[in-house]
Amino acid sequence: MSIDTAKGILGDATIAELEAGLRGTVVRPEDPGYDQARAVWNAAHDKHPALVVRCAGTADVIRAVEFARSQDLLVAVRGGAHSIAGFSTCDDGIVIDLSPMKGAFVDPVRRRMVAQAGMTWGDLDHETQAFGLAVPGGLISTTGISGFTLGGGVGWLLRRHGLASDNLTAAQVVTADGRVVHADAQEHSDLFWALRGGGGNFGVVTSLEYQLHPVGPQVLAGLIVYPLDEARQVITGWRELIADMPDELTTLIVLTTAPPLPFLPPEVHGTRIVVLAGMYAGDPAAGETAVGPLRTLGTPIADVMGPMPYTGMQSLLDPMWTAGAHNYFTSAFIEPTEAALDAVLRRHATTPTPSSELHLHQLGGAFARVPAQASAFSQRDSGVLCNVIARSPDATAFDAHVAWARDTREEIARHGHGAMYVNFTGDAAEDRVRAAYPGSVHERLVRVKDAYDPTNLFRLNQNIRPSAAA
DSSP: OOEEETTEEEOHHHHHHHHHTOSSEEEOTTSTTHHHHHOOSOTTOOOOOSEEEEOSSHHHHHHHHHHHHHHTOOEEEESSSOOTTSTTOOSSSEEEEOTTOOOEEEETTTTEEEEETTOBHHHHHHHHGGGTEEOOOOSSTTSBHHHHHHTOOOOTTHHHHOOTGGGEEEEEEEOTTSOEEEESSSSSHHHHHHHTTSTTSSSEEEEEEEEOEEOOSEEEEEEEEEEGGGHHHHHHHHHHHHTTOOTTEEEEEEEEEOOOOTTSOGGGTTSEEEEEEEEEOSOHHHHHHHHGGGGGSSOOSEEOOEEEEHHHHHTTTGGGSOTTSEEEEEEEEEOOOHHHHHHHHHHHTTOSSTTOEEEEEEOOTHHHHSOGGGSSOOOOSOSEEEEEEEEESSSTTHHHHHHHHHHHHHHHHTTBTSOOOGGGOOSOOHHHHHHHSOHHHHHHHHHHHHHHOTTOSOOSSSOOOOGGGO
């Protein structure tokens, strides 16, 4: 059966030729597994690609890229399929699905690992924790490592060991012309600079090499839950504490609605709460001293912060972030002034759904000590990252929820320098991309784009348009 695309018709023979050159598989719209193959984590994006190529390795990626270029197809690259803005899928084009590529090699002596791009953070943590080692990963273990890393990567080890991208030491990339290049600090160094924060603009990353750090297997981590009527004193007290916190401790404030979790009293379920989450990446005994003041910011409803496996903290929030909901995320780097906290609390009072939230990520530490010019992730001088999340179980009134998130972001962003976090940029509007990259950084990214993808084959991302498309 031939397939209609926006650019023309793909005949059976053409598709059969593609499939014959793969070790993986091609999924067509008429195939029984098509709906599963096209599904992504964020249900706000219900797309119907012409083909999904499930790649078994780098050779398959090369073949898929060459095919897409020869047929003038729109390209979506998928790892963990968590792209908030929907870049993991497309209508009529080709999805290059890396999720079958989960190979990993850990060198515990050199404290390095090479991971294929289809791994999730849960997959990666499983491999590294066998040696008591870790890469700074995400807050949700089902998130893919590749897109997360290329956009920066904020997680529980941020203050101790920096972003995921700060710990990327090399990458294998299939470029728009089908070449395979190895990018590191010595070889293709401009590309390596751009990959660390510049997103998926420059090719398909098929494997990533990371620096590893001793973490776990036990850490001091968890949640302290406070009632909403203590929100002001809790957040103000937290702001004062983070000024002098040890780098081993990374914390996060979540303004949300209490889910029916077993450690929360039934009368709290469905009410607005303040959650203080954190992890101490060091000796748990020293961690008890560090987190002690967090327990006295108010009158806790629940305190479930204590020793736990590192992998337990990495997956603690997974049940709250399952696939199938409609999601829109946006963000702003801010300073936690009184006026900023007023804005955060005011906007939390207007959240449109119980699962819509505001997050205040503590920055500083190792994250702030990386020179701004060292990578494309140059936003290093703010104290807090505010993430604004609109989430709904279905499409009902979702446009209004998105409008709430955008308005909230605009109000809160006035208390910073206007920049946003690439991975929490819910759409691809050019002004949003420019808000993630200061002028000189954007100009350098354009030069790298010109060198590796001058026709903008890889444009489903927070797009850095090449000069020819400007």
